[in-house]
Amino acid sequence: MTAPIETTGSAAEAQPEAVLSGTQGERIEGRSLGRIAWNRFKKDKVAVVGGVVVILLVLLAALARPIEHLFGLDPNQFHQDLIDPNTSLPKGGMGGMSASHPLGVEPKFGRDILTRILEGSWVSLVVAFGSTILSNVIGAVLGVVAGYYGGRVDTVISRLMDTFLAFPLLLFAISISATLQGGAFGLNGLPLHICVLIFVIGFFNWPYLGRIVRGQTLALREREFVDAARGMGARGPYILFRELLPNLVGPIIVYSTLLIPTNIIFEASLSFLGVGIQPPQSSWGGMLSQAVNFFEVDPQYMIVPGLAIFVTVLAFNLLGDGLRDALDPRSR
Incomplete structure (x- = not known):
């Protein structure tokens, strides 16, 4: 048997202090899950472009009325x-x-078409964001309750989801919007039309998010942090809203960015059919409806609002795809 080879005074005997000598003075910082997701998102150039376009559209819609007053623009002149x-x-x-x-x-x-496009932008985004928030609140709460408690609670909520999904939403929205055109709940005119659209679109779209949240909750309720919360004496509401829902923010955000463009198209469809936003208030769907009679001789009047809807929906979809890949890289 040969004796082990001993090395003295060589690089083989490098001490830990020597190895770490080049890192003296540097702090090793941990990265949060949000920062990791942000770094992934920045690498997706298409999603970044979509996000920039979405931010510009939101700013344009938020500043539409101030811009009109500043430059003396009147969409109905x-x-x-x-x-x-x-x-x-x-x-x-x-x-x-x-x-x-x-x-x-x-x-x-x-x-002026540009002024009417600008005026219609805030209407579409207000309806889209408002209905998305409403459907997300209802869907997230009922979905997490169904997934966590299971049993009869899950059965009742799941059958309620199936019932809402069975509704012919477009026909139901047309009937409700047409019935409430004159006035209701102390509202009339534009505020009434916006509130009706937000209620109809948001209230009947919550089962889609509810199913996603329920499925995620079924997996999360078996995790160690939920067992630890139960062991410390936490009750159901605390676990639902302090332990489970914060871990569902990622899927909810991703689904929201994909639901907003759907709601924009739905609002434009109702306005196109004459049961959404009523003239003289400008809306992208209403502009398309009025352009039908002049499409063959003046196609520009239909192309411009059509492009506005197309760019907005595409930007939100690109942003949603990028967020989905950033928050859940396994989905690729």
């Missing part, structure tokens, strides 16, 4: 001098585009 009385089309071709009206004017009335 007629410019009959720009309309040919014989054809009801904008004069000069190109949809009446000029320095004063960069996107042209609408046929027959001559209202």
Whole structure:
């Protein structure tokens, strides 16, 4: 048997102090889950572009009324001098585009399209965000309750979800919106229309998130931190809202970014059918409805609001896909 080789005074005997000598003075910082997700999200350039577009759209919608007042814009101002009385089309071709009206004017009335797009942006986003918040609150609460308690509670809530999913939502929304057009609950006009749309869209869309939250809760309720909370004497409500729901924020955020564009399209569909936002208030769906009669002779009036809906929905979808990959890399 040969004796083990001993090395003295060589690199093989490097001491821990020597190994760490190059790191003196540096602090080793841990990274939170949010920071890790943010680093993943930044690497997805497409999602970042979508997020930037979403931020710009939200700012534009929030500042729509101040911008109109600042520049003296009126979305309902007629410019009959720009309309040919014989054809009801904008004069000069190109949809009446000029320095004063960069996107042209609408046929027959001559209202500025850019101003009406700006005015319609905040209506669409208010309805989309409001209905998404309503459906998320109902879906998250009922979903986590069903998943945690199980048994009869889960059965009742699950059957309630199936009932809501069985409703023909579009026909139901049309009937409710048409019934409440005159006035209800002390509201009328634009506030009533917005509140009705938020209620109809949000109240009947909560089962989609509810199913997702219920499935996630079924897995989380068996985790060690839930058992530890029970062992410390925590009651059901504390576990639901302090232990389980904070761990469900990621899926809820991702689903919200994918639900908002769906609600934008739904609101535009109802306005297109004449049971959503009513004229003279501008809305993207209402503009598309009015453009149908002039599409063949003046397609620009339909293309502009159509592009506004397309860009908004695409931006939210790209942002949602990026957030999903960042918060759950296993979903790739």
